Amino acid sequence: MPWRIAPSERKAGVLPDPYRVWLSEVMLQQTTVATVKEYFLRFTARWPTVADLAAAEDADVMGEWAGLGYYARARNLLKCARAVVSDRGGQFPADYDALLKLPGIGPYTAAAVSSIAFDLPHTVLDGNVERVMARLHNIHTPLPDAKPELMQEAEALTPEVRPGDYAQAVMDLGATICTPRSPACGICPWRDPCVSRQQGTASDLPRKLPKKAKPVRHGVVFLGQREDGAWLLETRPEKGLLGGMLGWPGSEWRDISDPLQDTAPPCEAEWRMLDAQVRHTFTHFHLVLQVRTAWLPADATPDRGSFREPETFRPSDLPTVMRKAFDLTRQTP
Numbered sequence: 001m002p003w004r005i006a007p008s009e010r011k012a013g014v015l016p017d018p019y020r021v022w023l024s025e026v027m028l029q030q031t032t033v034a035t036v037k038e039y040f041l042r043f044t045a046r047w048p049t050v051a052d053l054a055a056a057e058d059a060d061v062m063g064e065w066a067g068l069g070y071y072a073r074a075r076n077l078l079k080c081a082r083a084v085v086s087d088r089g090g091q092f093p094a095d096y097d098a099l100l101k102l103p104g105i106g107p108y109t110a111a112a113v114s115s116i117a118f119d120l121p122h123t124v125l126d127g128n129v130e131r132v133m134a135r136l137h138n139i140h141t142p143l144p145d146a147k148p149e150l151m152q153e154a155e156a157l158t159p160e161v162r163p164g165d166y167a168q169a170v171m172d173l174g175a176t177i178c179t180p181r182s183p184a185c186g187i188c189p190w191r192d193p194c195v196s197r198q199q200g201t202a203s204d205l206p207r208k209l210p211k212k213a214k215p216v217r218h219g220v221v222f223l224g225q226r227e228d229g230a231w232l233l234e235t236r237p238e239k240g241l242l243g244g245m246l247g248w249p250g251s252e253w254r255d256i257s258d259p260l261q262d263t264a265p266p267c268e269a270e271w272r273m274l275d276a277q278v279r280h281t282f283t284h285f286h287l288v289l290q291v292r293t294a295w296l297p298a299d300a301t302p303d304r305g306s307f308r309e310p311e312t313f314r315p316s317d318l319p320t321v322m323r324k325a326f327d328l329t330r331q332t333p
């Protein structure tokens with residue numbers, strides 16, 4: 001992984017760059033390693049240091065983040081980079097409590113940066129470590145109630161010596177050996193003390209409380225293109241879902257099935273509704289979006305949003321749900 005240094009380097013006294021550790025940990029929340037790699041390489045090529053990131057334009061960072069989801073992370077990323085530069089002389093603090101005071105850094109990220117970047121004995125408890133602890137100690141309390149117990153067990157195992165290597169090793173053990181479906185107990189370094197392996201309960205753990213069914217919300221987006229090819233787009237409000245991201249003008253997303261109620265198009269035109277709809281799932285709800293398209297005249301004066309010339313519009317700057325609406329218009333004759 002491009003944000004890692006090898007144990008041999010650490011043994012020789014090399015420590016990883018805290019900026020790269022922090023960036024990777026923020027990206028890895030709710031996102032797979034395979035997806036993060038590509039984004040991480042793009043971000044670090046464009047903004048190699050925390051000072052470079054702090055000086056970046058908001059829109060550029062939000063654009064590079066598009067597709068990674070959970071966009072509050074990107075807004076906090078910028079706030080944190082700027083706080084590190086303005087309040088800490090461009091250096092991340094090693095101390096857990098000082099890290100916690102930075103924007104967007106919670107207990108998990110503070111522990112990860114403190115242990116991985118500075119080799120301090122703080123305990124990281126991500127989903128992989130939770131699974132390993134539940135199995136190692138045969139804990140049947142369902143998640144999320146089991147978290148304090150799992151944390152206690154994880155803390156008891158965190159060593160004073162090479163805690164950074166240990167933190168990464170236990171996360172990797174969960175990701176590659178103690179996997180959710182078929183743990184490879186035969187090659188696991190903890191196979192002897194592991195209670196769930198002895199009792200044959202490993203595959204049932206960790207237990208989880210049943211998830212509530214997600215509600216369905218509805219909305220409409222207007223994809224207007226001017227005769228010269230420019231698209232009508234807007235930057236979404238800072239607060240709320242997809243805050244600060246580029247998007248199509250549209251309605252609020254609500255539980256009613258007629259999203260056009262009290263939503264006016266952004267501009268007078270012959271709007272045409274596409275037969276197909278966009279479907280997208282967020283953490284707490286499913287979204288169904290109607291898509292309306294129109295050709296707009298050269299002198300169009302929209303009530304909201306602004307035109308973006310085709311040379312400066314990159315569909316990859318759109319968050320996934322907005323990208324799906326764009327792709328739908330491309331597929332529809």
Ligand code: SF4
Nearest residue numbers: 178185188191194202
């Ligand atoms: S022995 Fe099996 S269940 Fe136990 S920690 Fe190792 S891989 Fe997981």
